[in-house]
Amino acid sequence: MSEVRGAHELAAAVDQVLASNREELLIGLCDFSMLGNWLMIAQECRLARDDEVHRDWHGLHWTGALTSEVYVQARHSGRGVLLLHAHGGSGEVPSLSKTDSNTVEEVLPHFGMLLPDVPHAYVVVNATHAAGWMQLGEERRALGRFKVVMTPIRTWASTSSSSEALPPRDQRQAAALGERGITQLRRSTIGIVGLGGAGSQVAEQLAHAGVGKLILVDGDVVKDVNLSRTHGTSPATVGHKKVQTAKAMVCRISPETKVDVVADSFPTRKLLTQLRDVDVLVTCVDGVQPRSELNRFALRYGIPLIDVGTTITPDPFQVDGHLSLVIPGSHCLRCAGHVSDALIQEEHEAGRQGRYGLNEGRPQVVSFNALLASSAVTEVLKLITGFAGLVRGSRELHYDPVRGALRQVQLAPGRCRECTWYGLRGDRA
Amino acid sequence: MTVDEFIAGLGKLGAVERRAQPNGQVLAVLEAQPVKGTGRRSRVAFMLPNQLQGRPQHFVDGDLRTRSGGVPNNWATSVVGTDVFGTWSFNCAWDPASDTPEALALAVLSQWDR
Numbered sequence: 455m456s457e458v459r460g461a462h463e464l465a466a467a468v469d470q471v472l473a474s475n476r477e478e479l480l481i482g483l484c485d486f487s488m489l490g491n492w493l494m495i496a497q498e499c500r501l502a503r504d505d506e507v508h509r510d511w512h513g514l515h516w517t518g519a520l521t522s523e524v525y526v527q528a529r530h531s532g533r534g535v536l537l538l539h540a541h542g543g544s545g546e547v548p549s550l551s552k553t554d555s556n557t558v559e560e561v562l563p564h565f566g567m568l569l570p571d572v573p574h575a576y577v578v579v580n581a582t583h584a585a586g587w588m589q590l591g592e593e594r595r596a597l598g599r600f601k602v603v604m605t606p607i608r609t610w611a612s613t614s615s616s617s618e619a620l621p622p623r624d625q626r627q628a629a630a631l632g633e634r635g636i637t638q639l640r641r642s643t644i645g646i647v648g649l650g651g652a653g654s655q656v657a658e659q660l661a662h663a664g665v666g667k668l669i670l671v672d673g674d675v676v677k678d679v680n681l682s683r684t685h686g687t688s689p690a691t692v693g694h695k696k697v698q699t700a701k702a703m704v705c706r707i708s709p710e711t712k713v714d715v716v717a718d719s720f721p722t723r724k725l726l727t728q729l730r731d732v733d734v735l736v737t738c739v740d741g742v743q744p745r746s747e748l749n750r751f752a753l754r755y756g757i758p759l760i761d762v763g764t765t766i767t768p769d770p771f772q773v774d775g776h777l778s779l780v781i782p783g784s785h786c787l788r789c790a791g792h793v794s795d796a797l798i799q800e801e802h803e804a805g806r807q808g809r810y811g812l813n814e815g816r817p818q819v820v821s822f823n824a825l826l827a828s829s830a831v832t833e834v835l836k837l838i839t840g841f842a843g844l845v846r847g848s849r850e851l852h853y854d855p856v857r858g859a860l861r862q863v864q865l866a867p868g869r870c871r872e873c874t875w876y877g878l879r880g881d882r883a
Numbered sequence: 884m885t886v887d888e889f890i891a892g893l894g895k896l897g898a899v900e901r902r903a904q905p906n907g908q909v910l911a912v913l914e915a916q917p918v919k920g921t922g923r924r925s926r927v928a929f930m931l932p933n934q935l936q937g938r939p940q941h942f943v944d945g946d947l948r949t950r951s952g953g954v955p956n957n958w959a960t961s962v963v964g965t966d967v968f969g970t971w972s973f974n975c976a977w978d979p980a981s982d983t984p985e986a987l988a989l990a991v992l993s994q995w996d997r
Contacts, residue, residue, distance in 0.1 A: 487965075721960055721962045721967050722945065722946070722960075722967055723946075723966075726962065726965060726967070743959045743961070747960070747962055750962065751962060802957065802959065802972065805956065805957030805958075805959070805972070806957050806972045871905050871906065872905060874905075875905030876905070881964055881965045882964065
């Protein structure tokens with residue numbers, strides 16, 4: 455499914471277009487990804503100035519000077535061009551007017567010919583749906599989805615869907631999360647990387663919540679030491695792949711939930727493709743290197759990331775748990791200190807000495823993971839259903855089970871180099 | 884030895900792609916070379932600071948495996964663009980003042996013949 459994706463900057467511009475009492479033109483420059491389906495990721499966007507367009511009773515027209523300027527900017531930055539305007543209405547897919555169709559036939563081949571290596575898009579939105587076309591060289595595909603990643607995630611679908619009565623299992627949740635929220639949840643895809651103590655509980659709770667699809671990723675098999683904390687395991691599953699035990703658990707709880715499993719460690723090229731289009735990525739890994747890779751991956755493709763980790767130090771006894779919500783355009787895991795060059799170096803040194811990583815052999819307790827896993831699922835529900843309303847930026851929660859304290863930590867102003875380098879850069883970073 | 888000098892030396896084995904990194908370093912990616920004992924080819928890459936004072940960090944294709952199907956126990960993978968590269972620690976003295984980049988690339992590949 456071809457998609458245009460963006461962060462808060464795109465949201466603000468689209469809201470301006472939707473709120474205006476006249477026709478506006480949004481011009482965006484987009485990085486992109488060709489892993490699997492076409493994906494354009496809006497980097498810069500603005501509304502056309504009055505001197506760049508003229509309006510008559512047919513609608514809005516842009517000048518040749520504007521087309522030239524956009525071309526120069528796109529060529530200079532190596533990015534694709536996004537052109538978006540709004541039609542009124544909601545609840546159904548906007549239809550492209552004759553003028554729109556003529557414009558698509560003129561503008562997309564124009565940019566496709568001048569900048570054939572990057573995709574370009576022409577999009578029409580209303581309050582709920584989007585329609586349009588994307589072009590790469592001479593090839594054209596219909597827009598499948600228009601999405602802005604923030605809390606909550608805003609998705610403009612390209613197909614109308616019939617409303618069906620919620621099944622009884624969803625009715626209590628719908629009373630809290632809203633029927634639209636539950637419908638969104640049923641359509642969403644969540645990736646979970648790491649199915650140990652925390653990840654298995656996240657999978658279990660999302661199955662109960664009735665998420666539409668889960669992509670479960672873990673390269674390990676169940677060992678006897680995992681039985682004390684990994685949900686869905688039993689002595690009979692020792693030696694089985696963790697993804698298979700998790701899948702069996704999810705299917706038992708929620709047969710409607712589709713489950714894809716990948717018994718591999720992130721990153722592989724297959725995983726890059728599979729996880730790029732998830733709505734939310736939940737990571738419960740115990741190494742700094744994979745955490746760093748997942749952080750970069752989520753930054754590059756504009757995927758909201760929820761990272762959960764718990765470290766127990768036996769002497770003196772100390773438990774340090776964290777939940778990080780990383781929203782594109784805001785603080786990342788490196789900003790929050792969960793990834794650093796020093797930690798990666800320390801982990802590599804541990805590897806050199808024959809140890810698996812920084813957390814190898816460290817103590818683990820099932821209940822210490824539970825609160826953070828539940829909080830992670832709550833953050834997923836906020837992102838997908840919007841039950842908590844608009845929440846800005848990334849968030850960082852620390853959990854100390856010894857003191858029974860879960861507190862939000864203020865993130866320092868300023869962003870790290872990874873955010874600025876990788877943020878929304880797509881395949882090119 | 885500078886980045887340009889290193890890349891020029893590496894270029895004796897094949898085409899080299901330069902990829903800028905967020906920390907200001909350059910990842911030099913040498914086109915796929917035969918890997919003895921495995922029946923396959925792999926790219927070799929090096930993370931290069933402005934001035935090389937010692938052996939730079941090395942990488943090979945992330946799906947490279949030894950004859951026996953394994954990877955080093957300190958193996959770590961990372962993504963560059965849409966490529967997955969792998970790295971590990973191995974004992975290999977290399978002095979930019981006296982050793983050549985191409986010799987280092989061949990030393991990296993020779994580790995997999997086991």
